[in-house]
Structure formats: structure tokens, C-alpha cells
Amino acid sequence: MSRVNIKVLADQLQLSVSTISKALRDSYEISDETKKKVLELATRLNYVPNPYASSLRKKKSKTIAVVLPEVADNFFSLAINGIQSVAESKGYHVLIYLSHEKFANEKTILEDCQSGRVDGVLISISSETNTADHINKLQANNIPVVFFDREQEGIETARVTTNDFDCGFLAAKHLLQKGCRKPAFFSISQSLPICLNREKGFKTALRTAGIPEQDQQIIYCTDNDGLYKQVKTILQGNQRPDGLIASVEKIVTPVYLASYELNIRIPNDLKVIAFSTLDTAPILNPPLTTITQPAFEIGKAAATLLFKGIEKSSFDLTRERVIIPSVLIERQSTM
């Protein structure tokens, strides 16, 4: 079956390709009579526009890219749902790319995004990323970029985050109020602003409570595969914390399993609080106290800003900062 394209329509109606194209786009240059003829034939021949030809003409791919570290984290799953809810209403496609927490992957992905494949990029950077060149290049190619959750400082563009410093402070204060004297902060990065801001909040709370710098334990969990082993080693050491803040969700299961293994009772011997949107938090043993991030809303707000940037080139993304607060939900793991 040969494909019905604009040329076929033009030949049959003895009109130019340009006239057909304008008629299909409902241009004011074309008479209503001609438009009617074109539409009738297009419908009869079951004409479907070719998106690539169409994007060459309009320079719009009707696609946005979402660049994420991973999808096996509830936060990102929920954020994707928020992004999709906006993209669908705009008739846009969403291309989801995973960096798997590697800077090299992220760089290749953004290079791919430069050549007209997408009209805009939403990005939550990898835990390895500590440079901005690859993002600057996108912007130099007039592709708007909006950060959500994991941003990169030093780049002038919109960002949507939660109140990370306040939450780090709040989580630490909560542990101190529950009687912890040696709380530790488990991070996954020494460069990601979200981790650093949460860490700063944690340190400020401890300093305010008179806990000296050398007793403020920050532990970096950078080896995904060795997470359980690393957590177990720390819980066996003589610096064992009596309270623990997991800066990301994936630290929770190793912490619980290692505690079971070592007969460390949560919350009696170790209080645990996690930045998490885990659906199963209330049915864990014991139920987990969480700082629950507004993941869906963060995705939605970021996509809304990106479309403003795509639709109106005069819209100044650099001035936009949206902060959507998280909520502390207390459960047995810190009682």
C-alpha cells in the first residue's frame, strides 16, 4: 500500500503542495472552498500527517525529554506522572531517558537532545554530575531546560524543588527531640545540591543543639551494589549512630535488613527517618517516619514552566524558582 502524503493530495486536486499544506493548517491565505475540498479528499484517502516531515517544516518535534537518574524510585515514578499529566494536555510526547546515575550517560543523552529531536528538556541530574557544560550547550541551542528535584547550581534557568534545607533541619530536630545524641546523615552525593542542602540543614540543627562538628556524622553511600554491606559495617562500628536520616529511599531496605541481622532494634536502639514517597512506609516493620516529597506536584510544576518556555520564547525562565514543601509524617520508626 503506497502512503498517502501531501504530494498525492496535491496531484489529485491539481493544487500546489504548499496550498495543500496551508489548507490543512487552516491558513487564512486559503479560501474556505479549497479547504473543504482538501479536507474531504484527505479524509477519504485516510491521510495521516508524517510527524518527521511536519517537524522539519515547523521545527517543532512536539516532544519533550525527561532525563532521570532511574525509575525504580517512587519519587521519580510519581514525578513522571505529574509531567505526563501536563504533556498530555498539550498534545506532547514524553521521551524518558535514564542516566543510571552516570555523568557520561547524561552527557550523551543531552547531546542527542540537541539536534531537533525535542523542544525542551526536564532534568534531574545524576549523582555524579558536577559540571554544567553539557546543559549550557543545550541552552545555547535554544532548547529550554528546567530542573526538577536535582538541580545544578551555576546555571541560569528555572528549577522546581522541595525545601531541602528546611527538611534536613526538621528531620534532625525530630531525631534530637526523640532523644538521639549521635544522629547520622546518609547521603548519596557530595555534589548534588539537594543532598548538600539537606546535609546543611542537618548540620545546622546539630550545631544549634550544641553537638560539636566532629560528632556530626555524614556517611556517603555511593556504591549502589554494595549498599547493604556498607550500611552493615557502619552499624557494627564503634561510632554507631543512634539515629539515621536516609536522604533517599533506596537506603531504607538495607538499613532495616542490617538492623534485623545485627539485632539492632528500631526505634529503641536506632531511630530511622527517610526522605521517601514509599507506598509501603506505613506497613514496614516498624512503620517508617518519612519526609514525604510532593513528587507529582514537582513534576507538574516543572512541566508547566517548561511549556511556558517552549511556547513563548520571550518568557524568562531564568527568574523562575518554585519550592514546594515536603511534609514530615511521624510513624513508629522514630517513636
Add this chain to the structure above:
Amino acid sequence: MSRVNIKVLADQLQLSVSTISKALRDSYEISDETKKKVLELATRLNYVPNPYASSLRKKKSKTIAVVLPEVADNFFSLAINGIQSVAESKGYHVLIYLSHEKFANEKTILEDCQSGRVDGVLISISSETNTADHINKLQANNIPVVFFDREQEGIETARVTTNDFDCGFLAAKHLLQKGCRKPAFFSISQSLPICLNREKGFKTALRTAGIPEQDQQIIYCTDNDGLYKQVKTILQGNQRPDGLIASVEKIVTPVYLASYELNIRIPNDLKVIAFSTLDTAPILNPPLTTITQPAFEIGKAAATLLFKGIEKSSFDLTRERVIIPSVLIERQSTM
């Protein structure tokens, strides 16, 4: 800066556009001397192929679509990782679409996929889907389709699943061996083959154990938002089951929460087993017995088959059936 395209190269070398294009693709029709001239000029002028123009010529978008009901389920997150691992090695982009369990969304998505945007489609259908026309249309447009996990019967193409019937049988047998007399099967669809096959396995095990048809409880949980309420009503009723198979992961949290609320002790009063790849299964209260599906491997196998179909049009996808078995992991929820 005006963009260097094939036409610019052709003009400068006084060759046809078609010759330049063939030379760049290293065609046997073009002499080595001409190829050398073209490549030298292309390099000097910093020529970058335009992906859309390129996909119009080659009819390859270098993109595959993955159509899923949702991403907030660990099974699909892990399957996406398996798919990405293959796509990356082939230099392909992955376009992820979510149907949100709605047939209407799925239909629109597949219509979008028809017009050259993607070279192939991996699909796990929505729980509402019970017709095949929208998928047949894709195939009629020469776009290969491979099912993974949730397939649609009556369509001749490759499918990668787990051993659903056997697992339904195994789960029911496990509950019976642990002393259940009134086990129930919680399903999310009356039409999805994966649910029906698991249900058939469940029924066969009960029949084999001499439990009459009228005592074989099948419960359909189709209202996502009302799941907790529905589960609670069933656990309060006088037909209350003493064992429960959750056919999908999202049923687990409502079941546990309703049991806590109603003082139903798991496993003493109610044994629970779930089809699930939940990372937190071993730290739930109580730890959850699971039928763990090989999600990553299913995604990987499905993508591998799809690329065979894309790369070699003579490859017969209709004969391919891959079944990767799941594993029962016993934990306290059924002890």
C-alpha cells in the same frame, strides 16, 4: 549561522544530493574517490546529519516506544531498565508512554506510533483493553510489535511473559498447604490474559484439592482510588477469606492496612502472597511471601526480539513465545 546540509555539500562539489547521500552511507554505487571528496568536505564544514531529515530518508527513527499501564509499579520500572539496556547497546532512543490503565489512552498512543515516529513498539496492555484492532493497525503499517507481561490474545506476534498459570497454581497450592480452606484471588481484570491465567491456575489448584466451584472466591479490584475501601469491605464480610493472593503489587498496602485496622492478624487469621517485585517485601510487617517475576529479564528478552524484527524484516516474530519463570519466595506472611 546557516546549517550545513546535504544540499550545501552537493552544491559545493557539483554533485547530486542523492550521490552525496549515498556517499555518506558508504554505498557500493559510489566510487572511493567520490566518497573521499564528500567526507573531506563534510568534515571541513562540520556537517551534522539532521535526525528528522535522516529518518525521512531511511525511514528509521532510531526510536522504539514502550507502552505501559504505569511506572509506579516496581515490575514496570525494572522491565524498563531491561529494555533500556538493550536499546542503549543498539544506539536507540526509548519513548515511554503511559496508558494509565485506560484503553482510550492506549489507542491514541498507538495511533501516534503509526506515523513514522518509532520503528517498533513494546507493549504491556492496559487492564481495560479487550480488543486488538489498534494493535493490528500498527502491524498493518509494518511496525513490529512485541508484547511483554500483559499480552493480548488473538494477535500474531512475539510475546514474553512469565509462567502465569503455573504461578497461580503454585500460589494457591502454597496457601492450601499452609492450612487455608477459603483462599481468595484478588485480580485487577476480567480480560487480561496474565490475570486470567493466574486465576485459572488458582482455580485448578482449588479444584484438585476438592474445593467446590462456589467456594472459589475471585475478587476484581478495578477501582484504583477505592482499593482500600473495597478490600476493607471484603475483609469485614461473612465470606472473609483465610488466605489471599494479590495478583498485582498495588493490592498489598491496602490489604495490610485494612488488616491492621480490623485486627486481622497476618498470617494467623489471613495468609497473604503477592505477585510482586517489591524491594521492601522482606521488611514489611510481617515480611511478605512473593511470587517474584523476572522483570528485568522479561524487558530485556522483549527488546531483543523487537530488534530482531526491526533489523531483519524477514524475521518471523509470530512464532516467538518466550516464557521466563517466576520464583516463590516464602516469608512470614504465609507461615
